Amino acid sequence: MAVAAVTTKPLDPTLHDPFRPMLPFTAPTPKKALPPGRPREWYIAHNRRLKAMRLTIALLDSGVYQPSSASNHRIRRAAERLGIHPPSDLTCRMVRTLIRYGR
Incomplete structure (x- = not known):
């Protein structure tokens, strides 16, 4: 009696990467220039807040819900996975x- 051999491909490790976007990649929209006339410290703080929000969203999507589990x-x-400095x-x-406060 002939038995069919079952072969499977190994799982693609990128499929289980929590930082991989679920939707197909689309080109980012061009960035708008920030309004002129503010002090340099304002722009630094603004960009820091944007970066922190992007990282927070990525960590929450990957299952990190407690600040204590989000080490430096x-x-x-x-x-690094997101391509951010x-x-x-x-x-x-x-x-953190x-x-x-995002829970």
């Missing part, structure tokens, strides 16, 4: 604060 190393690894300690602290 884990946040910097998420930034490594965040500073201050930005990592902001990410956003996770705390």
